[in-house]
Amino acid sequence: MIRRILFLSLGVVAVVGLLCVYYLYDPREVALFPRCLFQTLTGLSCPGCGSQRALYSIVHLDIAEAFRQNAFLFAMMPLLAVLIVADVMKERKPLLHKMVFSRHLSFVVLVVTLLWFVLRNFFAC
Amino acid sequence: MAQLIVCPSCGAEISSEARQCPHCGHPIKSLENCNGDGAMNRKPDTHLAKAIIATILCCLPLGVVAIVYACKVDSLYAAGDYQGALSASRKASLWGNWSIGVSVFICILYVIFYVALGGFAFLSSIGRTF
Numbered sequence: 001m002i003r004r005i006l007f008l009s010l011g012v013v014a015v016v017g018l019l020c021v022y023y024l025y026d027p028r029e030v031a032l033f034p035r036c037l038f039q040t041l042t043g044l045s046c047p048g049c050g051s052q053r054a055l056y057s058i059v060h061l062d063i064a065e066a067f068r069q070n071a072f073l074f075a076m077m078p079l080l081a082v083l084i085v086a087d088v089m090k091e092r093k094p095l096l097h098k099m100v101f102s103r104h105l106s107f108v109v110l111v112v113t114l115l116w117f118v119l120r121n122f123f124a125c
Numbered sequence: 126m127a128q129l130i131v132c133p134s135c136g137a138e139i140s141s142e143a144r145q146c147p148h149c150g151h152p153i154k155s156l157e158n159c160n161g162d163g164a165m166n167r168k169p170d171t172h173l174a175k176a177i178i179a180t181i182l183c184c185l186p187l188g189v190v191a192i193v194y195a196c197k198v199d200s201l202y203a204a205g206d207y208q209g210a211l212s213a214s215r216k217a218s219l220w221g222n223w224s225i226g227v228s229v230f231i232c233i234l235y236v237i238f239y240v241a242l243g244g245f246a247f248l249s250s251i252g253r254t255f
Binding site for chain 1: 168171173174176177178180181182185186188189192193195196198199200203228231232235236239240
């Protein structure tokens with residue numbers, strides 16, 4: 001129990017710390033932020049490219065700019081929240097878990113991810 | 126070993142190895158998903174959340190591989206191949222972990238590199254001033 005609380009509080013501190021870093025510094029201007037390895041190597045955008053810039057925009061409440069930086073994030077964040085809640089409540093609500101992790105969910109996520117990956121490189125967004 | 130199970134459609138006792146019920150013809154397709162007692166095994170974890178986190182945050186297309194294995198868990202389980210689904214589930218988790226791990230490692234290296242560079246530049250600027 002104590003270990004769990006420790007891990008939980010460490011996680012909260014890490015998340016709040018990261019949010020502060022992204023509030024104070026713009027990833028476009030400060031070289032300290034890690035660059036995407038895939039983009040550095042190939043010149044193409046990966047599905048996650050722009051999430052640091054999007055995060056900077058979100059903590060500055062500029063939702064439109066965040067959407068421009070990585071629209072995929074906006075589709076995946078609510079889904080991710082639902083998935084994590086269903087995963088945590090797996091033992092207490094097995095029916096919810098079964099409903100959320102339905103047969104075609106992974107396939108839909110795969111198709112959306114690949115489409116986003118290809119289209120963003122075609123239309124440079 | 127073949128056991129007797131109850132057909133979910135007509136209720137007749139049939140062999141657990143039957144592909145369909147010999148009495149009513151109801152397909153018994155997910156028989157391999159049953160464990161020894163004839164009860165259904167639950168679908169193995171797809172680790173989809175981990176795969177999506179790896180794809181969004183970790184800027185390595187390895188997360189896509191994890192999503193592909195999540196799909197395999199779904200399709201193999203639906204086809205009745207419980208063991209196959211279990212191994213796909215393990216691979217989905219593994220690829221997700223590796224993708225996130227490699228990215229965190231690269232980020233840490235990156236920050237260390239820049240801090241070291243900054244420290245070096247600071248020291249040399251001090252050297253120049255004095």
